Amino acid sequence: MDKAAVHDDLDRARRAFHELLDGARENDLRGRSAGTRWTNRQLLFHMLLGYLIVRALLRLVRLFDRLPTGVSRRFARLLDAGTVPFDAVNFAGSWLGGTVLPRRWMLSLFDRTVAALHRRLDRESDADLARGMHYPTRWDPFFADYMTLADVYRFPTRHFDFHRRQLTLPAG
Helix, strand or coil: CCHHHHHHHHHHHHHHHHHHHHHCCHHHHHCECCCCCCEHHHHHHHHHHHHHHHHHHHHHHHHHHCCCHHHHHHHHHHHHHCHHHHHHHHHHHHHHHHHHCCHHHHHHHHHHHHHHHHHHHHHCCHHHHHCEEECCCCCCCCCCCEEEHHHHHHHHHHHHHHHHCCCCCCCC
16 A cells, blocks of 8 residues: 555545635535535535544454454444445434534544544554455445455545535635
8 A cells, every 4th residue: 555645645635625615605515515415514524524434444444354254244234234224324414513513623623533544544554454344335335345444544535535526616
C-alpha cells in the first residue's frame, strides 16, 4: 500500500470538505441533493460519517483477523441480513447530524478525524495493513466481501468522492 497516496487522498478530501461547506450559502445547503433523500447539508454530514466509522472498522478488523475466517464471514452475513434496519439508522443519523450540527463543528470533526487517521496510518506496519475480515457487502457499494486494513483506509475517500458527485451545490 502506498501510504503517501492515502495521506494525499485524506488531505484532498479534507480540503474539499472545507471548500464545500465554506463556499455554500445556507439556501444551497438546504437544497436537495441528487439521487438521495438528503439535503446537501445532510449529505455532507453523511460524507463525514464515512470517515468517522473508519476508526471503528479498523478495530473490527484487528479483532476479527485474530479469529478463524469463518467467524468474520458469519458476522458479515448476519450484518447483511440486517441491511434494512441499518439503512434506516444510516439515513436517520445523517439526517439528524446534517440538520443539527453547526458548520464549524462539522469542519472541526472532519479535521480531527482525518488527523487521527493520519497518525494511525503512520503507525501501521505492512503486516498490520494486510490484516483483514469479511464485510457486509449490502451495506455499502464500497464494501468488498473481504477487506484488509489497507482497503479500510481507502474506503472513506472513495465514499466521499462518490457522494460528492451527488451534491447540487453551485460551483465555486
